[in-house]
Amino acid sequence: MMESPVGESRVPAAATWGLFVAWAIHDAEELATMAHWSRRARPRLERTLPWVPPTVWDRMDLSQEHVNLSIGLVGCVVAAAAADGARTNGRSVFYQATLAALGLHAVSHVASAVATRGYTPGMVTAPLVAAPFALWARRELRRAGVPRAAVSPAAALLFVPLAAGVHGTAAALLAARDRWRRRSRRGAGAAAAVRRPSAR
Secondary structure, eight states: OOOOOTTOOOOOHHHHTHHHHHHHHHHHHHHHHHHHHHHHSHHHHHHHOTTSOHHHHHHHOOOHHHHHHHHHHHHHHHHHHHHHHHHTTTOOHHHHHHHHHHHHHHHHHHHHHHHHTSOOTTTTHIIIIIHHHHHHHHHHHHHTTOOOOOOOHHHHTTHHHHHHHHHHHHHHHHHHHHHHHHHHHHHHHHHHHHHSOOOO
8 A cells, every 4th residue: 555645644535436436326327318318319409409410419329238338448447547546545647637527527417418408317416426526535635635636637638538439449349249249140050051951
């Protein structure tokens, strides 16, 4: 375990590992609502935001499998950030950037609900869980004397490319799985045809 520098007190585990817990509660809402919402909300979104290209709405039509995999991939990143925060007593740039990203992500959820004039996945737990936790954890870091890491605005906005990356990765993994399944079925069908006795 990393020793705290002189002048620093131990940051509560709730402020470091709690990052993953707060994220998990928030994303549980997205896990339960995103796939269904993406299909049901499209007509309303097309009326509210007519300038958005149809291809954007097409990409939002997500299967539950895609949502599950994407959220799982993000969870690995957040868990790693929380672990690094616990290891470094909150001094980790990775942890502090992810903490800042969680807070900004919560703001983006509220903004998207306002822009689309209706519910968006994650809208409930963003202001009730994600944003309050990010503010509380930041306060705990200050109280413990942990210096603020040099987190650039681009790093704090890492959830934008991260979201794009995990959705792209999830789509690629599911497409690869579907190709493998099709090849397996064709192989099984060919093997069955070879084993089948010829009709007399």
